[in-house]
Ligand SMILES: NC(=O)C1=CN([C@@H]2O[C@H](COP(=O)(O)OP(=O)(O)OC[C@H]3O[C@@H](n4cnc5c(N)ncnc54)[C@H](O)[C@@H]3O)[C@@H](O)[C@H]2O)C=CC1
């Protein structure tokens with residue numbers, strides 16, 4: 001059984017991940033971590049089947065339960081530190097938290113390589129989202145004019161989403177840099193044209209009722225192509241999280257994207 005801790009278990013994704021770990025017979029939830037927890041055990045919490053799993057509010061204390069895998073759905077600043085902590089203690093990180101910079105990822109990959117610890121940072125664990133990114137990359141080779149519209153619930157902290165940034169990065173590798181639209185454009189309201197990633201525009205919508213959705217819209221003379229992905233339930237991310245937990249410990253490097261483990 002894989003011994004797993006979940007960081008951020010009080011949150012939307014962390015609670016879903018902790019339940020997923022409990023529901024899988026080959027996983028053993030050895031602890032949960034969240035600085036805003038007030039309880040010391042999950043016993044007494046029906047959401048988590050009243051299991052007697054220790055609750056931690058201090059990172060160091062987690063070492064006492066000897067986890068092999070660290071699932072992280074927290075906030076960017078904490079997640080970078082948590083991932084470093086996990087790697088330095090030979091715990092394989094499976095990180096869904098978004099907002100890591102390229103530099104953060106490179107530094108963490110160097111630690112993983114040095115210590116020969118496997119791990120994964122993935123901005124999106126949904127299989128439909130992974131496919132959407134791959135299809136968008138393929139299309140960008142032939143349709144370099146493209147805009148991304150990402151749509152999320154209004155509690156989301158980061159913008160643009162990690163998924164939108166990764167999609168843009170993948171498309172940039174195919175199409176290179178290309179300014180889009182009229183070079184003489186003006187914006188009577190700043191930001192009207194969205195964020196600029198190597199010439200591609202990214203628009204971030206935040207509305208109650210949404211979970212996570214993205215549209216990648218390509219345009220060319222006389223034709224258009226729209227690739228759209230929708231997440232209707234956070235449970236959909238759990239197939240990818242479980243897959244990563246089963247596979248990361250077979251590796252000795254930190255991957256950047258679920259596609260490396262599929
Ligand atoms: N990769 C993926 O497939 C997905 C990634 N996400 C990302 O996951 C992250 C969390 O999203 P939500 O669950 O919606 O947020 P949330 O706000 O519901 O939960 C975050 C939790 O982290 C806790 N936290 C804060 N500092 C911490 C620390 N130092 N250590 C441990 N826990 C800490 C907070 O108390 C809170 O309970 C975001 O970055 C989001 O973008 C969300 C959905 C899917």
Ligand SMILES: O=C(O)C1=N[C@H](C(=O)O)C[C@H](O)C1
Nearest residue numbers: 098123124156161162163212
């Ligand atoms: O905050 C969210 O909810 C999500 N965050 C990830 C992102 O930033 O891409 C993944 C998914 O879009 C949901």
